[in-house]
Amino acid sequence: NAGVTQTPKFQVLKTGQSMTLQCAQDMNHEYMSWYRQDPGMGLRLIHYSVGAGITDQGEVPNGYNVSRSTTEDFPLRLLSAAPSQTSVYFCASSYMEAGTQYFGPGTRLLVL
């Protein structure tokens, strides 16, 4: 199993550009989430999904969109990048019963 994979590992954007951060898992997990990590802030939930076709907002959803067309994939879209979105983004997945989230390696995003 590859676990949770994320691409790209690193990305530089200009203000106003859009892009999609990819996340995939091969563990057949129903639950997937996106977090951003900023210094001194811990991880904050952006969006999450409880299964294909179902998504909901987390703590800091503004400026981001998600969709969940398959169980495996959960892409995060930045609609119009802003310097405040400079961060490290982590995708995670879990079984409901296990209560353990498995994290991807992260995508480091720099918005100029």
Added chain:
Amino acid sequence: AQSVTQLDSHVSVSEGTPVLLRCNYSSSYSPSLFWYVQHPNKGLQLLLKYTSAATLVKGINGFEAEFKKSETSFHLTKPSAHMSDAAEYFCVANSGGSNYKLTFGKGTLLTVNP
């Protein structure tokens, strides 16, 4: 609403000495509690979790944590620090039965000196 407070943003120990990373939580429900570790430029790895079974939880790499409901604490300990333990540690709470909604502490950076 639940919250997680890690009482120290930075802890420095010498190799071979004990490690104590402190975490307090507040929650309206009986939470599940986790400790994750993040090594530099890496993702988060689960160290251990508490889910209302034994209050003393043993994890990987010699770490353990004790759930104390009366003190609303879930402190992480290790008897003897290794250089490889240098990393950032996150205390995490999950309540209400929704595993996809975790509340993270702000992290504690552990430095291990030779």
